Amino acid sequence: MKIGNLEIKGLAALAPMAGVTDGAFRNICEGFGAAYGISEMISARAMDFDDRKTAELADLSRDEGLVFLQIFGEDPACMARAAEKLLRYAPAGIDINMGCPMPKITGGGAGSALMKDPRRCGQVAAAVRKAVEGAGIPVTVKIRAGWDRDHRNAVEVAKRCEEAGAAAVCVHGRTREQLYQGRADWGVIRAVKEAVGIPVIGNGDVDGALSAGKMLAETGCDMVMVGRGALGNPWIFREINGHLRDESLIMPGPTLTERLLVMRRHIGLLCECKGEPRAMREARKHVGWYLKGMRGAAEFRRRAGELCTLADLDRLVEDVYRAAAST
Ligand SMILES: Cc1cc2nc3c(=O)[nH]c(=O)nc-3n(C[C@H](O)[C@H](O)[C@H](O)COP(=O)(O)O)c2cc1C
Known part of the structure; x- marks a missing residue:
């Protein structure tokens, strides 16, 4: 499969998790077959101010395979400047956070709050894409099902981002209102897959080889992305890859x-x-x-x-x- 012009090997990627998916963890997961990893979310505003501690999150000097750097923010121009600065770390791509539910992020209009304004989602994606165009790397977006049960607009947001030049969209099948509770709704992943032509990465509640296979089959998504299922369990990528190569193969857990x-x-x-x-x-x-x-x-x-x-x-x-x- 390809994301933009990037060849992706494997069907399971490591989800971005603030405080977790740093270089060390990404290295370990890559070793077990994660197709690519995404950094912890990076504040576009802080990058724009050249904040030293923020820039540490972007360090890709270790051997960890393909890594996208993820930015959050709400202002297209600021996001574009941040993305351009991140090019110096030679990321495989830039991912835009449109899913974070934390009040300190959404309060300023970033993360999942962006989804309240699909037009702005498109503007952010277009600005970031333009900023990194010269480097030839893809821009992806990570969204939720929507803001709350009355505003489940993942399909509209995904289409806007596709029009703006996003190379792939990852859909976490929960609304912002749900935070991390309840079951993820895989129906919304399917609806996005049916609506866009770019690769769709399904996310939410993949906790092993069987659920990965089930998500791929039920939603038609191109890949899955694993978050909490990888905590203390980086073998999950080996198990998923093994099972997807041969359905009868359920790899034993680690000794x-x-x-x-x-x-x-x-x-x-x-x-x-x-x-x-x-x-x-x-x-x-x-x-x-x-x-x-x-x-x-x-x-x-x-x-x-x-x-x-x-x-x-x-x-x-x-x-x-x-x-x-x-x-
Ligand atoms: C501790 C933690 C930190 C997270 N940080 C981020 C983040 O920085 N950026 C992001 O897009 N999603 C973040 N997420 C959401 C995950 O990427 C993922 O969408 C979510 O956990 C659902 O997938 P799962 O059921 O496989 O865990 C975080 C989730 C957790 C549990």
Whole structure:
């Protein structure tokens, strides 16, 4: 499949998740077959002001395959300037956030609030597209079903963005009103797929190989995008790819050894990227997710919440092994 002139291998991409999908996690997911990744959302306004901390989110100096940088904002001119500045990081493409439900984002008219004004969605997409045209990279948009149950206008927004030159649209089948609750409505993904000619990426509640196959079959979408299903579970991409190649193939989950080794590699990378003190604070949630469901998980997850050094993590890993061996 192609997004613009970009050849995409695989049918499952890693969704953008603020505080989660940094370079370390994207690297790990790419290793398990994520077709591409999207950065955490980046404030166009802060990029425009050359904010140093914001620019760190755009760092793509590590080996992580195809990565789109995602921007949020509401002003087409500011979004265009930000996108142009992001070119210096050589992203595979630029993704525009039209789905974030957080009041601090929507309050200023960005994220999912953009969907209240489909014309503006088109203007933002057109401005960003024009800004990166010379670099020849695609611009994609990530939308929701709509603002609330009375304003489910994903089809209209997707069409506007397509007209404006977006190369693909990702649809999260929830409204802004739903936040992350309830089931995602895959019907809206299907409706968008039937309405536009650009690739449609389905998103919402893909938590394994079976649901990925089901979403592709039920909606006709070109690819799926996985968010929460990848937390502490980067193997999900291997499982999805295996199953889609051969429907009878349900890959076994990782062994305990693989789970712990990958977790250790992920957190080691995080330390290389961000320095140990900050990385270990951020590692706590990841370690909690990796250990979910294991024997003695409650106590181990409590300890995960107190990690300060890589040596703490190594002790925790040894104790997890010991607990598993004693059964
Ligand atoms: C912790 C977290 C952070 C998120 N941050 C972003 C973000 O920065 N940009 C974005 O477009 N969506 C963001 N999302 C939404 C996800 O990309 C995705 O659309 C949503 O989680 C539904 O997919 P899922 O059911 O596979 O998790 C975030 C979701 C979570 C759970």
